Amino acid sequence: MTGPFGPTNNHHGVGHVEWTSPAAGGYSSQAPLLARLTARLLVTRYDRLLANGATASPHSAIGIHARRLVTVAEREAVARSLRQAVEDARTLPAPWTGRSWAHRPDVLSAVDLVDTVTLRLHSPRPVTARGMAKLRLLLSDGMGPLYVSGRGDLGGRLRSALAAM
Known part of the structure; x- marks a missing residue:
């Protein structure tokens, strides 16, 4: 079956084709309450699925999450x-703030790339759920390249998210 959100492959609303809808977001009153609640509770799971190329049927939990x-x-x-x-990264936060510290050398070396990504986010051009999911995973991964205790290639992950947007 094919709809405005791409092909759907199973009754869970998850397939393996890129999400392509430029929908402005918001919850549809036609979406079941359980799907809307699940979309709010399983955000990291759905971010991972979308970042890996899953598609979503419009009224499934992952579809609702993708629209948001x-x-x-x-x-x-x-x-x-x-x-x-x-x-x-530019200023050391006070230890009592509770915020995770950014990995200073990696973040400072990627400032131009962060600026490019933020300009893209503020532009009127539509973005994909896949690119947004990749950015959200980068921000939420305390063991990822953005944070002092993390590992990985910050520039590579930012470029990947930008390309997916």
Whole structure:
């Protein structure tokens, strides 16, 4: 079956083709309550699925989550978090703030790339749920390249998310 959100491959609403909808977001009143609740509870799981190329049927939990990812509010929140990571890398936060510290050398070397990503997030051009999911996973992975205790290639992950957007 094919709909405005791409082909659906099973009754769970998850397939293996890139999400392509430029939907502005918001919850549909036609979506079941359980799907809307599940979309809010399993955000990391759905971010991983979308980042790996899963598609979603419109009223499934993952479809609802994907629509929320491409909203202006979510784009601004992700851009704000990326800018905060740069600010944290430039100035050491006070130890009592409870925020994770950014990996200073990696973040400072990727400032231009972070600027490019945030400009893209603020542009009027649509973004994909896949690119947004990749950015959200980068921000939420405390063991990833963005944070002091993490590992990986920050520039590579930012470029991958940017290419997927």
